[in-house]
Amino acid sequence: MSFLEIKGLEKGFGKVEALRSLDMSVTKGEIYGFLGPNGAGKTTTLRIIMGLIGAERGTIRLKGKDISFDDRGKIGYLPERLSLYGRMTVDENMNFFCKLKGCKKTEPERIAKEFELYDILDRKVETLSKGVRQKLGLGQALIGDPHLLVLDEPTSGLDPAVRRWVKDKMLDLKSRGKTILFSSHVLGEVQEICDRVGIISNGRMLTEDRIDELTDKLRLEDRLILTIEHVHEALRLVRSIRKANRPRIENGNIVFYCDKKNKVDILKKIIASDHEVLDIIIDEPDLEEIFVKLTEETI
Amino acid sequence: MNLSSYKLIFSKEMWKRIMCLAEKEFKNYLRNGWILILVVVFVLMSLMISFYGASGYEGEHWHNLEQAIVYMVGYMEFMAPILGIVFGYSSIVSERESGSLELLSSYPLDKGEIIAGKFLGLWSLLAMIIGVGLGVGGAILSTLVSEMVWSEYYLFVFGSIMLGGVYLSLSMMISTIFKTSNSAVSASVFILFLFNILWFFIMYSVAETTFGWESMIEGVSPPTWYFSIQFFNPVIIWYTLLALNLPTLRQSAMELGGQEVEVYPEMYQTWSMIIILIIWISIPLLISEYRIRKMDLN
Ligand SMILES: Nc1ncnc2c1ncn2[C@@H]1O[C@H](COP(=O)(O)OP(=O)(O)O)[C@@H](O)[C@H]1O
């Protein structure tokens, strides 16, 4: 049985149909990546789950029962546009949110320690960097020890180190038994830490699958661009490698496509040859590509 | 009223949350540099007005409590609404603009609690500021005039806090209606303009086209409906509350399109004026609650 089950969700904003009969099911204890381009309807879906806006049609069930006001109070939420109270300190913000949830007085301290905020409790939030604020935002979502976390683009706009930190934290939370539903418009973010993904485009769920099955099914190829000596001879070499697909010369570089798992083998062969490789660019499959593929499939 | 809503009103948790919201609002505003500057200016102006008001400007009115109170009423007629507007106009819209309202709404709070918490926090801040400003003013007055009538002065302070509350509540309502702080502040200032300035001309035209303004000046009591219309202006209600209780003000009661106290109808009583002010605070808050419940969060 799924932990969070959404069926036939519909929502419009005037003429914009933001969600068109969207289904989703999140299993207990997993990290679910909710993937889609900007404007697809991710934020709208998550807001409806949190009861921040109403849907025109559809059901949301949590643990088999229609979701209630009380249930929502127990879900941890991180909005896409996180905004805390800038003129108040980290400590005051934490205490404020704790009191609203009716938590123990020791809760802010516990969370501050876990989220590396302990040394900056007296700093005003407006003086903090985006990364630290995001940590505080995540800490805020964990107030009251919720079982389900709903995080809207938790890694977007962060520098790589903080992004890494957030992803590790999500894995850590999963290992502690939490269920995490998070959205992203970047495939790479989702691939790394998700158990399952749901792909949304134009308010419709295109597919919902385990991440490994999805990559297989879509046969997603990386695009490699090599700057190399003696391009024309090198091209012949690349052509002789069976798993390197559609090799050609573009702007004096060699371009070819290959399956993710064959990438390293192919590169080894090329580097081992006499042609000196000056630069390698690896282009991960574009999310747009996936959407196009999936949309073609569903039509 | 059914049992569950009865429980809701008296739930201890609910009041804890409202107080928590109020405290946050109080703190957050008090730390705003602009608000602090406003407070300092307000206190200094109260000082000056009480001092010069008591001194009188024509030499013959030295140390005159009556004169001072008339000045201060004229001053608070604008100052209390301005303070209310300054605290209220951005209270919802700025949290909506910044995005913190979305986070707040994801907490297990009733929308009414958000409105109640914000209002209580901001109103206590406003009351504190008016209390300090007029308190210092009152202290100065009492050293200057021979006989300080504190009961009159307390009523004046109380009335001003109520008037500030009305404007706070009105501008909070406006803050739930408009999508940007700029349009919210404009709308709030328009209301101030309407009630404090335009109203006089409106009432004058109404009187002139019906029973005739002249007859009123000659001491003929206007019809009851004319007084009832005045209920729709909280500033008039406030002024009437003061005029009913401060003998000094009666002589200048003609000001706000008003009348001699002698011709006030039965329904103009201290208690009824207070009740109308409370209604003026409550209705915009109820509308705010409705608006915030229906709000899309963008
Ligand atoms: N409050 C709103 N008013 C009008 N249109 C909206 C509103 N919120 C979202 N939309 C529209 O709904 C669609 C989905 O938006 P959103 O859920 O924010 O997408 P995502 O989070 O996937 O980027 C977009 O076309 C957006 O313009």
Ligand SMILES: [Mg+2]
């Ligand atoms: Mg979004």
